[in-house]
Amino acid sequence: MKITRRNLLAASAAFAVTPALAQSTKNMTLVVPFPPGGSTDALARLLQSHLQTKLGRTVLVENKSGAAGSLGAIQVAKSAPDGATFLVTFDSHAVIPSILEKPGLDVEKDLVPVFLVGTAPYVVAANAERPYKTFADVIAACKANPGAVKYASVGIGTLGHLAMTVLAKKAGVEITHVPYRGGGPAMNDVLGGHVDMIIGSAALITAQLGTNRLRPILQLGRERMTALKDTQTAIEAGFPDFETLAWWGIFAPKGTPPDVIADMAKSVKEILSEPAVAAQLRETQQMTLLLADGKEFSTFFAKQVSIWGQVVRENNIKA
Structure with a gap:
């Protein structure tokens, strides 16, 4: 190929935007703390195919269910913080510390919020x-x-x-x-x-x-x-100001480098911002996409831990 200034600029640009995630030769694993067939599993498998193409790496989905979703979370928390393992999880993740006597991890310290996908x-x-x-x-x-x-x-x-x-x-x-x-x-x-x-x-x-x-x-x-459209809301049914939203998010092991966290958030946001993918999630998963990065997700998650932890304690709910 003839070397031209244009070719050199293109190559330089491609090198400059190569994400830290794509530089690894290790397989990436998305751990889902629930069995196949649910919405979290569907989200992980949607991300799997797109991440694989985007990063040029093999991406696997592993279902690790049990103990209110804590078994999968523990597995990720104990994984090497190298961008090879992420947790794709559901709203119950925020309740782990209040519902389990010995949860096996601190959800606010042992895992890092990477990306808040959306709610429904x-x-x-x-x-x-x-x-x-x-x-x-x-x-x-x-x-x-x-x-x-x-x-x-x-x-x-x-x-x-x-x-x-x-x-x-x-x-x-x-x-x-x-x-x-x-x-x-x-x-x-x-x-x-x-x-x-x-x-x-x-x-x-x-x-x-x-x-x-x-x-x-x-x-x-x-x-x-x-x-x-023909189904009442709880508010209409006589429960004032009552609202409960499911949510989906991605976490990484504590100690994962900030550039890896940022690259994963950026990659997922780009994937889910594609019109066809966004439409699929809205239509099949009924999601309102939030596409929030780690900082915003951290604030959201802390509130979820506080709000629902109080419900658990008031009603003496145990796993």
């Missing part, structure tokens, strides 16, 4: 063969037969579980909680009729609406989502 309202839905059309129907059934109505969540300490605990307390009823290790297993049992209802992120619930086997009865955002 929680939604309560019933097996379509059950008689519940609204949350008022659920409350009436619970009053008639305390403890008989059962709901699934994606795990003890997820915001869905905590939200239902608060709703039941406000309504003065008992609703039996059946926790699962992730969205996939929880949804399977609700669709199969083994559990009456489920509370999950809008991403998990709306994916099943076309089957006619699930009926949404309450959404926990401040306003009705377009996908659930």
Whole structure:
């Protein structure tokens, strides 16, 4: 190839923007602390394919479920801080310190917030063969037969579980909680009729609406989502100012170099800002994309730890 000033400038520019992440020859692993089939797993696998292309590295997704999502978090916290391992996790991560007696890690010190992807309202839905059309129907059934109505969540300490605990307390009823290790297993049992209802992120619930086997009865955002325009919000159902949003974020082991953190945040932001990818997350996962970097995510995360930790302590919830 003929060497020209233009070629030299192009090569220099390409070298200058080579991210620290792309310089490593090690495989990158995205650890998901839940089983396959849920929204967090779907997000990780979406990122996997794009990161692989963008960085020129092999990117793997590893599902490490258990202990309210802490097993996967511990694995990442103990990994080398070299940009080879990241945690792609869900809202329950903020509840680990309050719900586990011996969590095995300090979520605010052993892991570094890298990127806050987005949020989505929680939604309560019933097996379509059950008689519940609204949350008022659920409350009436619970009053008639305390403890008989059962709901699934994606795990003890997820915001869905905590939200239902608060709703039941406000309504003065008992609703039996059946926790699962992730969205996939929880949804399977609700669709199969083994559990009456489920509370999950809008991403998990709306994916099943076309089957006619699930009926949404309450959404926990401040306003009705377009996908659930006929479903009441909790505020409309008589729970003033009540809102619960699921969230998804990425963390790295403590000690990961700032340039690696910045490069990962930049890469993920560029991927999720692509119109087709953003549309996919909005349509299939019902996400409101926040695309916030580590500093903003740190502030958000600290508030989540405080708010939901208080709910855990007030209701004496343990994993």
